[in-house]
Amino acid sequence: MIEVAGLRVVLPPSTIALDGVDLAVGRGEFVVVLGRSGAGKTTFLRSLNRLVEPTAGSIRVAGRAVTGAGAAALREVRRQIGMVFQQFNLVRRASVLENVLAGRLGYVPPVPSVLGRFPADDRALARTCLAQVGLVHLAARRADTLSGGEQQRVAIARALAQRPAVILADEPTASLDPALTSSIMDILKTINVEHGLTLVVSQHQLETALTYATRIVGFRRGRVAFDGPPSAVTPTVARTIYDDGDEG
Amino acid sequence: MKPRAPRAALFVALVVLAWLVWDTGADPVRLARGMPWILDFLRRMMPPDLRVLPAALLGAIKTVEIALLGTAVAAVLALPLGFLSARNVAPGAVFYPARVVLNFFRSVDTLVYALVFVAAVGLGPFPGVLAVVAYTTTSLAKLYSEAVEGIDPGPVDAVTATGATRLQILRFGVIPQVLPLFLSYVLYRLETNIRAATILGFVGAGGIGFYLQTYLRMIDYPAASTVLLVTVAMVMVVDAISSRLRDRLV
Numbered sequence: 422m423i424e425v426a427g428l429r430v431v432l433p434p435s436t437i438a439l440d441g442v443d444l445a446v447g448r449g450e451f452v453v454v455l456g457r458s459g460a461g462k463t464t465f466l467r468s469l470n471r472l473v474e475p476t477a478g479s480i481r482v483a484g485r486a487v488t489g490a491g492a493a494a495l496r497e498v499r500r501q502i503g504m505v506f507q508q509f510n511l512v513r514r515a516s517v518l519e520n521v522l523a524g525r526l527g528y529v530p531p532v533p534s535v536l537g538r539f540p541a542d543d544r545a546l547a548r549t550c551l552a553q554v555g556l557v558h559l560a561a562r563r564a565d566t567l568s569g570g571e572q573q574r575v576a577i578a579r580a581l582a583q584r585p586a587v588i589l590a591d592e593p594t595a596s597l598d599p600a601l602t603s604s605i606m607d608i609l610k611t612i613n614v615e616h617g618l619t620l621v622v623s624q625h626q627l628e629t630a631l632t633y634a635t636r637i638v639g640f641r642r643g644r645v646a647f648d649g650p651p652s653a654v655t656p657t658v659a660r661t662i663y664d665d666g667d668e669g
Numbered sequence: 670m671k672p673r674a675p676r677a678a679l680f681v682a683l684v685v686l687a688w689l690v691w692d693t694g695a696d697p698v699r700l701a702r703g704m705p706w707i708l709d710f711l712r713r714m715m716p717p718d719l720r721v722l723p724a725a726l727l728g729a730i731k732t733v734e735i736a737l738l739g740t741a742v743a744a745v746l747a748l749p750l751g752f753l754s755a756r757n758v759a760p761g762a763v764f765y766p767a768r769v770v771l772n773f774f775r776s777v778d779t780l781v782y783a784l785v786f787v788a789a790v791g792l793g794p795f796p797g798v799l800a801v802v803a804y805t806t807t808s809l810a811k812l813y814s815e816a817v818e819g820i821d822p823g824p825v826d827a828v829t830a831t832g833a834t835r836l837q838i839l840r841f842g843v844i845p846q847v848l849p850l851f852l853s854y855v856l857y858r859l860e861t862n863i864r865a866a867t868i869l870g871f872v873g874a875g876g877i878g879f880y881l882q883t884y885l886r887m888i889d890y891p892a893a894s895t896v897l898l899v900t901v902a903m904v905m906v907v908d909a910i911s912s913r914l915r916d917r918l919v
Binding site for chain 1: 828830833834846
């Protein structure tokens with residue numbers, strides 16, 4: 422479902438964020454990406470839909486090329502990739518439903534959408550996605566009147582509205598009360614199991630990662646330092662991932 | 670910063686200040702000697718001649734019309750300019766020329782534009798409207814572009830990630846964030862334009878300023894004071910309405 426080869430990302434001015442990443446993720450996997458902050462987790466997720474421009478290497482998602490795709494082709498492959506962010510990234514002043522409808526932007530006719538008009542089918546789908554995260558009763562509310570946990574669920578609904586093959590979630594629970602971590606991760610797990618979507622989720626909490634993942638990928642200084650099932654994550658492995666080693 | 674630097678800066682500032690006082694001939698004694706004349710001027714303005722009240726009110730309405738129409742047109746014209754001169758939205762090739770054009774036109778005041786447009790299209794409120802449009806478009810474009818540059822990139826990322834087009838990203842990721850700011854800037858500009866439009870009549874560009882200038886020239890101070898009072902009332906009313914609207918936006 423996701424094929425990454427030789428991925429290298431140099432962020433301006435000269436930070437090497439990813440330094441040769443090879444990874445293949447199959448359909449229906451629930452991959453949790455671990456690593457210290459700065460290890461390259463966020464850059465990796467953001468380069469999968471080219472919110473960050475890769476410096477070298479190739480990426481394919483759902484059978485389509487991400488790297489090298491022109492503007493139109495890139496938009497098409499982006500529709501296949503839902504994304505959930507640490508800070509939710511909702512449009513605060515817009516209603517919950519409008520935020521979820523944004524997930525349909527890659528599909529609907531562009532001109533009416535810019536005028537705020539969406540086909541009835543897309544509106545219905547947006548409501549279905551909101552129901553999936555249990556928030557359909559808040560559809561008309563302004564997004565910034567919701568709690569953090571609710572906002573993240575709206576963001577998940579927005580990603581679902583894309584009818585994606587893959588969902589990327591970048592530290593989806595890091596801005597939330599720890600008590601809400603499992604509610605968000607449960608929703609992601611449900612999506613993974615019931616809809617067969619492929620998930621790539623970055624997490625800083627090892628325990629959470631081991632509970633939900635079918636596969637753990639550990640990043641260390643821009644490279645994959647571990648790749649295996651949760652059961653293979655021994656204390657030694659955890660130390661390898663989290664230990665930054667000697668600098669210099 | 671080294672401890673000496675502030676003292677040196679203070680010294681330089683004092684020298685510059687002294688030179689400014691000397692070169693502009695600023696002289697408190699001269700001001701004191703002029704006070705009786707100012708008082709005499711004020712006394713001669715009393716009581717206001719209310720017979721000119723209808724004319725003054727008509728002039729005030731015309732001034733408000735000039736400011737309203739000019740600001741409204743400028744608010745729309747400034748939209749493309751504002752986005753094109755925002756660093757985070759416009760490509761570099763567009764951004765830099767747009768900034769230069771804005772800074773050039775913004776350096777000229779409404780009153781100077783009025784002189785140009787009176788010469789071009791003749792006397793009356795129309796050149797006043799044009800002058801307000803010319804200045805306000807560029808100054809609003811600058812404010813718009815700063816608002817666009819200050820947005821939260823998060824929602825823009827999120828909308829981009831859905832596979833949206835550039836226009837859709839602008840509409841769903843950027844505009845909801847900046848719209849209330851834009852409206853608030855427009856109202857603020859409307860307030861300053863009312864004041865600017867008051868003066869426009871002095872150069873023949875219509876409105877209440879024309880009456881003020883006429884009565885002053887005719888040395889009809891009671892009539893001029895009526896016009897002044899109407900001007901003050903007009904500015905206060907518009908400010909009050911506008912600031913109430915602005916409060917609602919936040």
